[in-house]
Amino acid sequence: xxxxxxxxxxxxxxxxDARPEAIxxxxxxxxxxxxxxxxxxxxxxxxxxxxxxxxFQVPDGPAFREERVLTTVERPSRLSYDMRAIYAGGxxxxxxxxxTIDAAPGGQRLRLVQRGxxxxxxxxxxxxxxxASKGERIxxxxxxxxxxxxxxxxxxxxxxxEQ
Numbered sequence: 001x002x003x004x005x006x007x008x009x010x011x012x013x014x015x016x017d018a019r020p021e022a023i024x025x026x027x028x029x030x031x032x033x034x035x036x037x038x039x040x041x042x043x044x045x046x047x048x049x050x051x052x053x054x055x056f057q058v059p060d061g062p063a064f065r066e067e068r069v070l071t072t073v074e075r076p077s078r079l080s081y082d083m084r085a086i087y088a089g090g091x092x093x094x095x096x097x098x099x100t101i102d103a104a105p106g107g108q109r110l111r112l113v114q115r116g117x118x119x120x121x122x123x124x125x126x127x128x129x130x131x132a133s134k135g136e137r138i139x140x141x142x143x144x145x146x147x148x149x150x151x152x153x154x155x156x157x158x159x160x161x162e163q
Contacts (some may be wrong), residue, residue, distance in 0.1 A: 007095075008123040009115040017107035020076035024101055027079065027110070048073055052081060061125075062087055068097075077101050083114075093118045 016023055026034070031042045031054050040063075041055040052068035065086045072080040080098040095116040101108050117123035 007115065008117040008120055009113065010117070010123050010127045011114075012112045012127065014110045015104055015106045015108070016110055020101045020103075020108050023108055023110055024076040024079065027099060046070070046073060062090070064088075064092075071096075072098075093122060 018026075028044070028046065029035070031039055031052070032044055035042060038056055038058050039054060040057050041053075043051070043053045045051050048070055050070045050073075052066075052070060054066045054068070055063070056066070057063045067084045067086060068081040070079070070081045072078055078098070078100050080096070082094065082096050084092055084094045086092045093116070095114050097112065097114045100111045100113075102111075103109070114123075114126060117126070
């Protein structure tokens with residue numbers, strides 16, 4: 001288990017017009033069958049206690065891996081895991097992540113809370129990725145089932161950074 005009593009946290013929310021099952025499955029697919037080119041490898045055992053290993057090569061950033069241990073799998077409403085970020089030649093760190101999906105005006109609220117960042121900079125780097133890509137990509141993947149993100153109606157989003 002990751003110690004999150006110290007450190008920094010972020011919370012990101014997206015309102016997506018889709019069924020909760022489609023959103024949950026799209027979140028998982030982001031690191032599996034529908035992964036973008038910056039996710040270079042993924043292995044998933046989708047059950048409590050299962051391991052989820054994901055390799056990243058983000059544009060203009062270092063390659064790194066996230067080694068995750070799933071703590072909760074409650075499709076379609078909740079997924080949580082402890083994560084350890086591992087960087088070649090540099091220090092890593094651990095966080096706890098909880099993803100929830102619940103009804104909200106305009107669709108479903110996809111909320112991600114990640115706690116335990118060792119620095120404001122590491123938190124802000126991860127927050128930038130959630131803002132810029134993941135929520136919209138989840139909406140697009142889920143959109144194979146329903147029209148979610150149109151040019152005139154982007155996903156609503158909010159990010160909260162905590163000290």
